[in-house]
Amino acid sequence: MTLADLSPYLVLILVGFLPNEIWRMLGIVVGRGLAEDSEVIVWVRAVAVAVLAAVIAKLTLFPPGALAAIPALVRVGAVTIGFLGFLAIRRSVFAGLVIGEAALFFGALLFAP
Numbered sequence: 001m002t003l004a005d006l007s008p009y010l011v012l013i014l015v016g017f018l019p020n021e022i023w024r025m026l027g028i029v030v031g032r033g034l035a036e037d038s039e040v041i042v043w044v045r046a047v048a049v050a051v052l053a054a055v056i057a058k059l060t061l062f063p064p065g066a067l068a069a070i071p072a073l074v075r076v077g078a079v080t081i082g083f084l085g086f087l088a089i090r091r092s093v094f095a096g097l098v099i100g101e102a103a104l105f106f107g108a109l110l111f112a113p
Helices: 003-031 039-061 065-069 072-088 093-111
Strands: none
């Protein structure tokens, strides 16, 4: 294996992994002594949830690639069903994800052109 073969992986590590890992480690060091219900932690958690909601909304309303072939009503319905599954099964993120994905899969089978 030559350096040219490894260059995509090196770029991925340098540009994708390391910048994120620095912030994670800094967050651990800074947040170590903070109480879980402190205003800073509550704010950070709210920002994280808002970013996640924005990503889900963007993927649902403006989907890339093969997801764009699935009708918008099916995508929105799958998100809604997944959220209801999350609420119904003791606020389980895993359950909401599996239920939403199943709804998207079956909706695509039934309604995709």
